[in-house]
Amino acid sequence: MRILVVGGGMGGTIFANHLARRIHHEMKTGKARITMLSASHEHVYQPGWLYVAMGRATPDELVREQQSLLEPGIEFHVDPVEEFHLAENHVKCKSGKVHEYDLIVISTGSRPLPEKIPGLKENSINCYTAENAVEFFKQLSGFKGGRIVVTVGLPHKCPMIPLEITFAMYDFIKDRGLLDKTEFYYTYPIGRVHSLENVAKWAAPEFDRMGVKYETLFNMKEVDGKNAQVLSEEGGAVKYDLLVAVPPHKGQEVIEKNGLGENGWIPTNRSSLHMEGEHGKNVLVLGDTTNLPISKAGSTAHFEAETAAENVAAVIKMGRPVRSYDGKVFCFIEAGKDRATYAMFDYKTPPQPKAPTGAVHAFKMSYNKLYWATARGLL
């Protein structure tokens, strides 16, 4: 079986490594082959950008050579796919090379698009790329006081970041002795401070205790840089001195261009993770690339990838998949510089977040280092 993995991010890498370990014998005897195509030779631990924005990590700490993370036997090419020919079971890459497959796994991720909101890109900071996270740190460390506004676009990856960035900035400003000169104003698209009801029930009293003001049912429509205010679709207007954005996201352009999914999100079966539609039988979709109504987060890609790898190995060895993806997601929630909690949930079970502790924060900091073992399919 020729297995082609498109995308060298969290989902594709974990899938390929898990599968390679499970079908080691079949790969050795030539019965199975795994090929990965990626747009980059680097693998980035994106959750680390939050720490870069707070001056607690540098971008180079978050990067490894992709080839170094892959199991021996996985063929790796830095050659992004430009054309998907799913009816003919092949893709064409930027180099012009054609790769045929029996099974394709698409895990191309998502991208922030602050330019989708007029005025947002030029008037706000965010921590969704290494460059932006460094700029975030520069602007936050130069902040002398005033009103910091957090504004949130939809859809976005990392659902905890609006809360995490607010808690983190609060501690950052507190440590610099600027709390009495700073007002935090948090906005959120729906009628509570977080999408997860139980997380919102925990976070709102935290905000009250800290003096963080918040406005819900606020979906940014445009940013008026001249008057330093962000306007909402609901008719609201909020003045800012420093605007912190969670930009709206889209899937990758190549997905849209090939007609695989509106806005780059591929219609995906929530249990089997196969692409919906007539050519989906030998197409698996992982991570942010799916259109599933679940968090666009690394842990989602991680658990989906494990399920998919286990099933593909089972199909090779026994002729049938062995389990369904149950919607499992696990997200840490940093509640400042030294406390954290977490939310774990699936399609049927809502999360029950506990009070944040130093121990969970320590675990999160450890996991930031252990992540490379996850990428290798070991953890």
Added chain:
Amino acid sequence: MSERVVDARGSFCPGPLMELISNMKMMQVGDTLELLSTDAGSAADVPEWVKKVGHEMVDTEQDGEGTWHIRVRKAK
């Protein structure tokens, strides 16, 4: 005019309303959307947002399996 169905059953995060808002951005004025939700809160928080923004509620019903079917028309 087109109608799309958004299946947000079992979605805790981002949740049915966030899914609806994201999808409304991809629609044209006059298009309708049917949201499927297993969250009872959707029957209240979707109309609240729709009213505040100025879109139109078409109808809301719950089927025999407990799924809410909430239809909204994009008005602006």
